[in-house]
Amino acid sequence: MSNVNVSPQERNWFGHPPGLTILFLTEMWEMFSFFGMRALLVYYMTKQLDIHQQFASLIYGAYAAFVYFTPVFGGVVADRWLGKRNAVLIGGATMALGHFMMASEALFYPALATIALGNGLFLPSLASQIEGLYREGDPRSKSAYNVYYVGVNIGAFIAPLICGSLGEAYGWHWGFAAAGLGMLTSLVIYLSGSRYLPPETRRTAATVRTRVTLDQSTWRRLAFLIGIAAIVVVFRGAYEQVGNTIALWADAGVDRHVAGSWSIPMTWFQSLDSLVVFTATPFLLARWSRLAKRGIETPWLKKMAFGAAIVGISYVLLALVAGWAQAHGTRAHWGWLTGWFVLMTLGELYILPVGLGLFGRMAPEGLRATSIAIWFFAGFFGNLLAGALGTLWSPLPHGWFFMLIGAVAGVAATLLYVVGLRMGHVEKSENAGLATMLSR
The missing domain is CATH 1.20.1250.20 (MFS general substrate transporter like domains)
Incomplete structure (x- = not known):
């Protein structure tokens, strides 16, 4: 055409x-x-x-x-x-x-x-x-x-x-x-x-006045987004350990030797998260597309809950590996850390980009950038929480520490699932009124 x-x-x-x-x-x-x-x-x-x-x-x-x-x-x-x-x-x-x-x-x-x-x-x-x-x-x-x-x-x-x-x-x-x-x-x-790119709406005094007029529906959606952001703060407390205690464990608790005198640089593991994201995303999107054609479409909050649960499980498995290695006075094989990154990132794909899409779709008209900003604001408190949790790295055995982090991700998964069940009417209402909401 x-x-x-x-x-x-x-x-x-x-x-x-x-x-x-x-x-x-x-x-x-x-x-x-x-x-x-x-x-x-x-x-x-x-x-x-x-x-x-x-x-x-x-x-x-x-x-x-x-x-x-x-x-x-x-x-x-x-x-x-x-x-x-x-x-x-x-x-x-x-x-x-x-x-x-x-x-x-x-x-x-x-x-x-x-x-x-x-x-x-x-x-x-x-x-x-x-x-x-x-x-x-x-x-x-x-x-x-x-x-x-x-x-x-x-x-x-x-x-x-x-x-x-x-x-x-x-x-x-x-x-x-x-x-x-x-x-x-x-x-x-x-x-x-x-x-x-989408054309900018012409900015006049009238449009600015319209943007600051918040009706009950707008307030309800903003409150809903703020609540989801609060739960994501809990999730990020676990997720943001990647550049903190996970990096410390890669240095002190992982045998990175491969062959001869060569060992994997510990910083290289930090690239695995991004590598898995852009290699696994096409397959994940294809799967979601096939399910949608069959009439099976998981609501967005339940996808996010599933992703947080996968991240929690990955930390529990890592806790078992780290605990066993520490108990036997040895280091864990680098393959375990690689596998953890793969599993954790698969969970990440179900929550972080999906959550970003949720905030973009549910944003009130004229407040889309503000709504996206609320999503990123969860990262502020999430990093502070992750730092506070990271202070427990030294006093706790590594296995117990990772078990704690897995529990934190599990709490986030539970909260997202419960909110998804209780707020199903919001999803239906927004689909009927705006045709742009959660279940798309």
Whole structure:
């Protein structure tokens, strides 16, 4: 069929509107810059700036938490004043500036603050444009957030390999510069593909007044989303151990020897999460599509509960392995940690991208970026909770610690399942009234 008289937003690239590819690539390179800098951050503080390890860890944790905190305000600013396009451009440019500021040791703390502030504008404003790519009732929108999540993880996968290698081999500033170039690449892609993105609503005094008028239905949906975000905080307390106690165990509790004198670098395991995401997502989406054609479609909250349960089970299995190894005075084989990453990430795919899609679909009109920001805000408290739980790593045997983390994920799974059962009427109501809700 010819594309004549078809708007750029309505054409298809790889079965989806081309705007999804633009958002996918924009976020991929933004994640490259973010994870590239993050991979170097602790090493830079301890080796270059001579910051004590405990204080460096506190700085790292606070930075990671505030990266999720600033989108709450950035989403409000985008919805109320700037608009999504301007917020993405200003936020991206600010983040790029922050990465390049990392080249100066004297600007270290201002650089971290600059990156976090730019991220606050960029992150919710980009993701909140996905829903506008699809007409109401378009079945492709069900998988859009999973496709977008693949872009997030491709960037996260390649970032440590490139930025980390440059930083270690040629100096930390080269790695930070590569991260800054990744952010600039993200902005170039966004600008070059802007014609494929949803048009901005013309911002007038009347539209602003409309946006701040919240009726009972809007308040009900916002309250529902805030409740789900609170449960996700509990889940992230377990999930965010990946870069914390899991990394510590990879160093102290895992036999990484492969052959000869070569052992797997402990940092390489951090790439497994992203690797599994973008390799397993196509198969998962295909399975969901086959089930949908047969009339079997699991509500979104039950999918999220299933994902949290899988993560909980993965930690329980890891607890058994770590407990056995510690009891016998040996280290666990690296294959166990690899298998854990695979199982844990499969659970992650059922909760994090699905939750992002839930917030995008249920967002009240005119408050979509704000609603997406609430989802990311759960990451702020989740990182703080994960840090608090991480303090139990030293006093507890490793097996018991991982069992505790598995229980935390299990609590999140139970809460999500119960809310899914009790709030079934909300799903039906929103499907009837908005035709955009949970069960799609």
